[in-house]
C-alpha cells in the first residue's frame with residue numbers, strides 16, 4: 221500500500237478499517253525513522269477515535285469515518301514530519317498510573333522517573349507518619365502527585381521556576397483530587413522553602429548539556445529548554461541542589477536526585493563532601509545509573 225493510497229486522508233471513497241489504518245501508519249512511521257511506530261499509530265488512532273488504546277483490539281474490522289480519518293491524518297503529519305511527541309499530541313501522559321495533562325510548558329514525565337518514585341516510597345515506610353516531602357522542579361507535578369497519592373498523610377510541597385509549569389501541575393492536582401495534599405510554590409532552587417526542613421527531597425532537575433542540544437532526539441525540541449538543560453556542563457541545577465540539601469533536610473531525611481548516568485558518580489561524591497551519608501546509586505529499568513540517594517546524618 222503506497223503513500224498515494226493516502227490511508228489517513230479524508231478524501232477518497234475507499235473504506236478503511238481500524239486495522240488497515242494501523243498497518244498503513246505503522247509502515248509510514250517506520251519509514252520516517254520513528255522508534256515505536258506501531259505503538260504511536262495505536263495511541264494516535266485511539267485518540268482520534270476518542271477511545272483507549274486497548275479498545276482498538278476489539279474494533280480492528282470496524283470502518284473509520286472520514287471525519288476521524290481527517291483528525292488522524294493531522295496527527296500523523298505532526299508526529300512524522302514535525303516530530304511532535306505523542307504525549308503532546310494527545311495532551312496527556314500516564315505516569316505511576318496517574319493520567320497527567322501535559323503541554324508544551326512541561327516536560328513529559330518519563331518512565332525512568334518512576335525509579336525515583338519507587339526509591340522515595342521505599343524510604344518513607346511509616347504509613348501513619350505525616351512526612352514532609354519536597355519535589356523541586358515539579359513540571360507536570362508527576363513526582364509530587366505520585367507521592368501524594370501513595371502517602372495520603374504526607375505534606376507535599378512542589379516547586380518550579382516556571383509559573384506556566386506550575387499552572388499545569390496545579391490543574392493535574394485538582395483533576396486527581398489531590399489539591400489538598402500538595403502545596404505549589406514558584407521560585408528557583410530552595411528559595412521558596414528556605415528555613416524549612418524535609419523528610420525527603422526529590423528532584424528530577426534539568427541535567428542535559430546545552431552544547432549537546434544538536435545531538436538530541438528531535439522530539440525534545442518540543443519540550444521547554446528550562447526543563448532540559450543544566451547549563452553548559454549539565455550541572456547548573458544539580459550542583460546547587462547537592463550543595464544546599466543538607467540545610468533543608470530533617471535529621472535522617474533523604475535526598476533523591478534523578479540524573480544522567482554519566483553524572484551519578486560525580487554527584488554522589490558532592491553529596492558526601494557536603495555532609496550527607498549513605499550515598500547510593502540506583503539503576504533504572506534499563507540497568508543504567510539513574511538516581512542518586514543520600515541522607516542527612518541523625519541528630
Ligand SMILES: C[S@@+](CC[C@H](N)C(=O)[O-])C[C@H]1O[C@@H](n2cnc3c(N)ncnc32)[C@H](O)[C@@H]1O
Nearest residue numbers: 327329357358359380381382408409424426447
Ligand atoms: C526535567 S524537568 C522535571 C519535571 C518533573 N519533575 C518530572 O520529573 O517529570 C525539570 C523541571 O525543573 C524546573 N526547573 C528548572 N530550573 C529550576 C530551578 N532553578 N529551580 C526550580 N525549578 C527549576 C523546570 O521548569 C522543569 O519543570
